[in-house]
Amino acid sequence: MIRRLTRFLFILLLGLIAFIVHDLYAPKPPPPPRVPLAEQIDRILIEKSARRLTVFRDGEPVRTYKIALGFAPVGDKTQQGDGKTPEGVFTIKRRNPNSKFHLSLGLDYPKPDDTARAKAAGVDPGGDIFIHGQPNGFGKLAMIANDWTAGCVAVSDQEIEELWRITANGTQVEIIP
Numbered sequence: 001m002i003r004r005l006t007r008f009l010f011i012l013l014l015g016l017i018a019f020i021v022h023d024l025y026a027p028k029p030p031p032p033p034r035v036p037l038a039e040q041i042d043r044i045l046i047e048k049s050a051r052r053l054t055v056f057r058d059g060e061p062v063r064t065y066k067i068a069l070g071f072a073p074v075g076d077k078t079q080q081g082d083g084k085t086p087e088g089v090f091t092i093k094r095r096n097p098n099s100k101f102h103l104s105l106g107l108d109y110p111k112p113d114d115t116a117r118a119k120a121a122g123v124d125p126g127g128d129i130f131i132h133g134q135p136n137g138f139g140k141l142a143m144i145a146n147d148w149t150a151g152c153v154a155v156s157d158q159e160i161e162e163l164w165r166i167t168a169n170g171t172q173v174e175i176i177p
Contacts, residue, residue: 031097032161034168041166044092044131046153046175048073048085053131053153055166065159068144070151075177077109077151079118080126085151085175086114090129092171095164102133102157103164107173126151131173133160 034040043056046067053065072083086109094106110118110125118125131153134143143156153175155163 031095031103032165035165037168039166040168041171044167044171044173046085046173048087048175048177053155055163063162065155065163068149068154069147070149071147073147077114077126077129078121079123081150082126083151085149085153086110086129087175087177090173090175092131092167092169092173095169096130099130099132100136101130101152101154102136103160104130104132104152105160105163105167106130131155131160131163133157 039057041055041057041062043059045054045056046052047054048069051067051069053067055062055064069085070077070083073085075084076088077084077086086107088109088111090107090109090111092105093108096104096106107129109129110127114125129151132149133155134157138144144154148154
């Protein structure tokens with residue numbers, strides 16, 4: 001009986017590993033198509049303490065998403081590796097369909113004042129802050145619920161696909177405590 005259970009669990013574990021490895025190395029499908037301009041959002045508000053991202057169109061909230069933040073989310077980002085998600089007003093400046101986190105929308109962080117503050121402190125301000133999905137190979141299984149990123153804002157894979165479709169480069173993103 002124990003031997004059968006052990007064999008079953010071993011086969012189940014091998015299947016899970018095969019699924020994740022396949023997802024990591026399989027060709028990624030193309031990103032979802034963007035919606036017409038009239039259906040795109042014009043602003044994103046990220047409330048760190050509420051772990052909430054809200055999208056707006058014409059000043060009206062359209063949808064909210066539950067988010068995960070950097071592994072040390074309280075306070076503004078001051079340097080690379082601090083695990084904090086930056087605070088302030090940013091814009092979406094780039095899109096990465098080949099991200100290691102499903103899809104990602106890049107923010108224009110650091111701003112000149114972030115760079116100057118870090119330089120004065122003798123540290124690197126960091127960079128590559130994104131709104132992104134789950135780690136590739138993981139998002140089909142579950143969403144990491146706790147704060148886990150290096151300073152980015154994470155949503156589910158399905159939600160980043162939705163954001164990808166409705167968000168244009170140049171969209172304003174405000175991140176508040």
